[in-house]
Amino acid sequence: MNTEQNQVPQDMEKLKEIPKWTRRYAQNRTLTNLVHLIIVLLIFMGIAVSSLLVGIAFTTGHMIFFWICIVALFAILICLFIISIPKFGGVKIWRWIDKRIYGYEGTISIPEPELMKKKKWVGQVVGLVFGLCVISSVFLGGKYNTLIKYMQPVSALYVVPFLVFLYFWQRPKIGPIALVWPVLYTIHAILIVAGVPILFTGNLTGLNMLLPTFGYGFLTFTIGHFYSRYALKKLKGITHLEGDAANGV
Amino acid sequence: MEFDKVIHEPARLRIMMILAGIEQADFNFLLTTLNLTRGNLSRHVEKLESAGYLKVKKSFNGKVPNTSYQLTQKGSKALEQYWENLDAVRQSGQS
Numbered sequence: 001m002n003t004e005q006n007q008v009p010q011d012m013e014k015l016k017e018i019p020k021w022t023r024r025y026a027q028n029r030t031l032t033n034l035v036h037l038i039i040v041l042l043i044f045m046g047i048a049v050s051s052l053l054v055g056i057a058f059t060t061g062h063m064i065f066f067w068i069c070i071v072a073l074f075a076i077l078i079c080l081f082i083i084s085i086p087k088f089g090g091v092k093i094w095r096w097i098d099k100r101i102y103g104y105e106g107t108i109s110i111p112e113p114e115l116m117k118k119k120k121w122v123g124q125v126v127g128l129v130f131g132l133c134v135i136s137s138v139f140l141g142g143k144y145n146t147l148i149k150y151m152q153p154v155s156a157l158y159v160v161p162f163l164v165f166l167y168f169w170q171r172p173k174i175g176p177i178a179l180v181w182p183v184l185y186t187i188h189a190i191l192i193v194a195g196v197p198i199l200f201t202g203n204l205t206g207l208n209m210l211l212p213t214f215g216y217g218f219l220t221f222t223i224g225h226f227y228s229r230y231a232l233k234k235l236k237g238i239t240h241l242e243g244d245a246a247n248g249v
Numbered sequence: 250m251e252f253d254k255v256i257h258e259p260a261r262l263r264i265m266m267i268l269a270g271i272e273q274a275d276f277n278f279l280l281t282t283l284n285l286t287r288g289n290l291s292r293h294v295e296k297l298e299s300a301g302y303l304k305v306k307k308s309f310n311g312k313v314p315n316t317s318y319q320l321t322q323k324g325s326k327a328l329e330q331y332w333e334n335l336d337a338v339r340q341s342g343q344s
Contacts (some may be wrong), residue, residue, distance in 0.1 A: 008257070012335065018263065019270025026271050099310060106278025107317065110271050232282075239263045241286040 014238050021238070025231035026108045027175035030224035032098040037217050039083060041210075046076040048206075105232075110173045126165055133158040150193075152208050156189035159213070177227055181220040188212045198242060255300045256331045258291050260285060265302065265328050273306065275317045292327040294318060302327055 009015060050073040057066035082089045099107075118125065135156075141151050163182035167174060189212075191198055200207040256262055263283055267274060280290055297303040302324030306317040320328070 009262070009335075012339065015262065015266060015324050017334070018266035022270035022274075104277075105281055107275040107315065108271055108274055110276050235267075236282060236284075239267065239282050241260055241263070 011238070018238055020233065021231050021235040022108070023110065023172065024175060025228050025235055026110050027172065028177060028228035028231060029098075029102055030177075030221040030228065031101045032094060034218065034221040034225065035097050035101065036083075036094060037214060037221065041214050043076055043080050043083065047073065047080070050076060056249075061191060073078065113169070113171060116169060121170060126162065126169075130158060130162045135188060139248075148205055148208070152212055153189040153193050156185055160186050160189075174226075175224070177224045178220065180217050184216040184219065185212050188216070220233040252334055253327055253331050255296060256327060258293070260289070261297055262331075264290075264293060264297060264318075264326060265300065265320065268303070268318060269325065273319040275315055279318070289298045292308055297324070300324075317322075 050069050053068040054066060054073060055068055057063075083093055084090055126141070133155075137151065137155055141148050160182045163185070164179070165183075167178045186196070200211075256265055260283060264279060267279065267282060276290065276294075279285075279294070280287065283290065284291070294303060294305070298305055304319045304321050304322060306319065308315050308317070
């Protein structure tokens with residue numbers, strides 16, 4: 001073997017960073033999650049609006065409008081089931097969005113953790129418990145109006161563990177930036193309990209839940225997206241080949 | 250000390266290092282990340298595949314064919330060995 005072939009790459013330490021930046025980029029391709037979250041938010045808004053219209057149509061006696069709203073509400077609920085449950089097409093929709101957003105950059109994947117592969121039922125049970133907690137708190141919030149004020153801090157008792165679980169359950173498929181969401185959610189709950197005036201009142205009461213749930217989700221995914229851009233830039237800075245190196249085989 | 254000729258080539262070393270950090274990546278991702286032409290990238294991955302370092306998965310995204318690459322166990326070991334050799338050469342050069 002000649003000297004040239006035995007030459008040690010000058011950028012050895014940088015080259016060793018390639019797996020790290022590739023992984024960080026892959027972990028933070030969060031635009032798909034962001035779009036998914038917007039769709040879920042639109043569905044919830046659709047449910048709220050159509051429910052409101054059902055009530056108005058019923059009390060005013062417009063029965064044709066009432067049934068149109070019922071059908072619309074039913075259709076929106078079907079959409080929610082389709083997008084939320086992987087087996088009903090949730091995964092297919094997610095992949096479709098992902099391909100549209102990241103198709104030009106190519107497909108890249110991180111292995112699923114062994115525990116996630118072997119014990120899928122754990123994720124399903126946690127999801128079910130989380131769903132029950134959401135339904136219970138909505139029910140209690142509706143029944144006892146006084147609870148609305150503390151709805152977010154109470155919800156933090158199950159939302160935060162759920163989000164933390166999701167991170168540890170899916171790691172290394174997702175990066176630690178995912179923890180920004182539960183951290184902000186916790187801080188928000190602590191501030192409310194401490195009496196800091198960040199509560200929305202009157203017609204804006206709904207924002208007390210919407211802001212920490214969707215707002216911090218948007219923020220987390222946006223941070224993730226910008227970090228993925230940074231990681232890709234770092235990665236390309238190391239991997240881009242110029243001149244002979246790019247053409248030689 | 251001799252280096253693995255297949256891995257020592259800059260483009261192939263980078264392909265191997267990219268795949269070392271993840272489960273799999275497709276042709277398009279490697280193309281945009283490495284700034285290579287399609288022909289060159291094809292030839293590099295063919296060499297790695299024939300050495301048994303890469304596993305190729307061909308599938309379809311709708312009607313569009315998609316080729317993904319995954320590092321094999323042999324590839325992982327060869328890459329690890331390559332860096333050990335390189336570190337040894339560097340250390341011997343420093344001492």
